[in-house]
Amino acid sequence: MINVLFAARPERWNTYETPLRDALSAPGIDAHLSQEIAPDQVDYIVYAPNSDVQDFAPFTRAKAVLNLWAGVERITGNETLKIPLARMVDPGLTKGMVEWVTGHVLRYHLGMDRHIVNPGHEWAVHTAPLAQERDVVILGLGALGTACAEVLVALGFRVTGWSRSAKDVAGVSCLHGDAGLAEALARAEIAVTLLPDTPATTNLINAHTLAQMPRGAFLINPGRGPLIDDDALISALDAGQIAHATLDVFRTEPLPQAHPFWAHPQVTVTPHIAAETRASTASQSIVENIRRGEAGEPWLNLVDRDLGY
Ligand code: NDP
Numbered sequence: 001m002i003n004v005l006f007a008a009r010p011e012r013w014n015t016y017e018t019p020l021r022d023a024l025s026a027p028g029i030d031a032h033l034s035q036e037i038a039p040d041q042v043d044y045i046v047y048a049p050n051s052d053v054q055d056f057a058p059f060t061r062a063k064a065v066l067n068l069w070a071g072v073e074r075i076t077g078n079e080t081l082k083i084p085l086a087r088m089v090d091p092g093l094t095k096g097m098v099e100w101v102t103g104h105v106l107r108y109h110l111g112m113d114r115h116i117v118n119p120g121h122e123w124a125v126h127t128a129p130l131a132q133e134r135d136v137v138i139l140g141l142g143a144l145g146t147a148c149a150e151v152l153v154a155l156g157f158r159v160t161g162w163s164r165s166a167k168d169v170a171g172v173s174c175l176h177g178d179a180g181l182a183e184a185l186a187r188a189e190i191a192v193t194l195l196p197d198t199p200a201t202t203n204l205i206n207a208h209t210l211a212q213m214p215r216g217a218f219l220i221n222p223g224r225g226p227l228i229d230d231d232a233l234i235s236a237l238d239a240g241q242i243a244h245a246t247l248d249v250f251r252t253e254p255l256p257q258a259h260p261f262w263a264h265p266q267v268t269v270t271p272h273i274a275a276e277t278r279a280s281t282a283s284q285s286i287v288e289n290i291r292r293g294e295a296g297e298p299w300l301n302l303v304d305r306d307l308g309y
């Protein structure tokens, strides 16, 4: 019998208990799942970084922490965590992100706002270019960025992706490293940031990089708030360098009422809803890692603690 601790806010238990139990009932796994297990008896920790568990030292026999979130910035620096940490890659979350990103790219590409808000009832004919005439740049070509890029390619967009290491994604112009960033930004009529929050990505979108984008570019950030220097973005919006930004994530969440993003006419704020982890598919991902742990197979989606993602 293996003991699986569910360490997340109590309300998440209602969402996850049944799908996790269903997934754990797979042949070959004999597991006890609970919100309360003596730490020295726990084999796996299904974990949300905002749970009460912040000290991993008492979990003396635990084999892995299986994160319920894709982002791991709140746990990578935890000195008490010595065992492997896997992040969430969930087909349901990925689909949600693809839909959210595609929707916001299409909003900008088609100029939908012209007609959605039209108090003067102007008969303003505007023909949008076709997708094949539009450059979209995805900063971050991981699980989510790649899935978004593939769908945008299928819609016909000219898609460039940028990552730390070299990639090969069909139909996507793949750039990487510091050398590739300027080239990617220069193409970014619409930029989507799907990078993790790490020391290397903090303030990646700053006065210098915003100035490297084409004038009147659009920015969509479902990654993490610290990717953007907020003051630099507001200056770029005010100057017309950036035409509009859609921001789902922020340095402080919920976004404080006094933050200038709320009132800025060229900013759309969404409340960290770009993509939710979906309990049924996420449970399958978690249990696959438990199966692997028991079989001595390599973990999926292992976090590199030095890189921070
Ligand atoms: P992955 O770890 O799969 O991908 C991260 C990508 O970023 C990789 O392509 C990686 O490059 C690239 N990258 C990391 N550091 C650098 C760097 N210094 N320079 C250039 N590229 C870099 O993550 P996911 O795609 O699964 O998720 C991305 C982020 O999305 C998460 O970290 C999370 O913050 C956010 N998120 C937001 C949600 C929301 O609802 N708003 C929901 C879920 C996730 P390489 O491939 O070479 O390693």
Ligand code: OXD
Residues within 6 Å of the ligand: 068, 069, 070, 071, 072, 088, 275, 276, 277
């Ligand atoms: C996540 C998120 O990291 O929701 O999973 O942002």
